[in-house]
Amino acid sequence: MTDNLLEVENLHTHFFTENGVIPSVNGVTFSIKKGEIIGIVGESGCGKSVTSLSILQLINKPGKIVEGEIRFHDKDLTTLSEKEIRKIRGNKISMIFQEPLTSLNPVFTIGHQISEAIRLHQKVDKKEAKQRSITLLSKVGMANPERQYHAFPHLLSGGMRQRVMIAMALSCNPELLIADEPTTALDVTIQKQILKLMKNLSSELNTSIILITHDLGVIAEMVDRVVVMYGGEIVEENDVYSLFENPKHPYTKGLLNSTPKIHQLKEKLQSIEGNVPTPDQLPSGCNFQNRCPFAMEKCREISPDLVASSDGSSVRCWLHQEKEVVNV
């Protein structure tokens, strides 16, 4: 027994397309404790969303988890039958998605959609489910919840719809909430409100959160620990203060440098050269070597391992492994 709520170990999710196998996620390992908030960051296409969908077994064909374990309360989710995983979805683990505008079914009222989630997992009658839905709607800050219960999604703004999604996700008091870019599609003021709402509800209900984002500002504000992903692999993991203070991996440094800071207004904003390679076009050796300013001969030949150091951080980079070795 561990005190980890969820442990993802050596997860490989590949997509089997007509043009060959696309290895989107390659050996991802991380864990989350009860009540903890972790962030997964990285540019688009680095495997964040695929990782999160893999946890709830929501990967559609032609995608497939080919290797690895996802242990939730020490039970491997990858081995569960469809029926067993359905009891966990929306109940013990729930998800919020990036696109609030398209994530709600347009032909059902929002109240119906929240009640449905409640009635799927809890033995309550329609009336009780409705009552609970209305309570949830007011909890997520919807004005006039009795009336909004009967509203169709198209009548609500993006921010309001994301509140509905949160209400739906929290309807069965899940132990883990996976939020996949929950605020990316919203404007900045609404982003702030939604994040605050998630953070407050999580501490109130002691829900763990996996927050997936490419926005380091959101990470800094919300999470306890950060996992940085690149090319379907974890390249660095550390607690949020150390990561911002002392980023080790050149990719993390690049990400931090390309975030505008208020006191650097006049300096030119830095960017990471090049684009994220698609998973089927990763370079030889280290995935990041073709964009890395510190790349050495060795980086082009052999891929480094993710190495944990004594301070609880881990990093996948030859620069730091050399140092560790010297230090030891």
Place this chain on the structure above:
Amino acid sequence: MKKYLVKRLLQIIPVLFIISFVVFVLVYMAGDPVALMLPEDASESDREAMRAALGLTDPFYIQYFRFVGDLIQGNFGTSFRYNQAALPLVLERLPATFELAAASMVVATLMAIPLGIYSARKQNSLVDLFITGGSVLGKAMPNFWLGILLILLFAVNIQFFPVSGRGTIVHMILPAITLGTGIAAEMTRLIRSNMLEILNQDYIRTARSKGVSSNILVYKHAFRNSLIPVVTIMGLQVSHLVSGALITESVFSWPGIGLLLVQAVNGRDMAVVQAAVFVIALLVIIVNLITDLIYRLLDPRINYS
């Protein structure tokens, strides 16, 4: 909603005027009715007198206005063949045609919905290939050919169904299958492609993440969304149903408006042709209106106010 309905009903009037003009021109150009009405040995002066008595010597526009004037009073003239007013003759055939149309729609829907959904759920499987191929075949088969083939097989060789006529529900089965097959084929393909698109939507993923089972996912969350274009097609298919009814009713001697129209055209019974075409056009307009109203029930985003 009420305002919308009134607006739509008022829009029917100009459309009816256009239809009346087209119907009139067609018949006007079809030739001299007097030649058919009088015996062959009638003298030219008798013919002249007949034409004058019927107002056929008047200019085109006067004849048209007279036609519209009669039409407003519901008077399409008298059938030569039946020696009765044309409109009641057409209207009394309507129930038979409605019956056949409804039965065909039922056949089409009962075939198309399960096949389309199943085909989408098992995309690219052998069964899917079979259903998709079958729907192309169903669409390609002409009504008269399928009708005759069904008669040959199930009424002549296996003598299971009556060859033709209207009466019991057994009489209805072969014509309904004949008329329904093409519509079923079209609907199956449409439901399949809609379902495939909708099953990839974000809100389906949301529902799955809630723990909804795949049956409820398909039949509740996806199906209602996929119905919206299907209703459009069903509305459009009604015009196919009418043209199909002409052929199917002829093949099975089904005493509906289609058979009446075909016989009237053959017999140059122009009053009946005019009345039948006019009634059919009106039906198509009404069905389109009903289709638009059904959208609202299916899709809350559509608002007619």
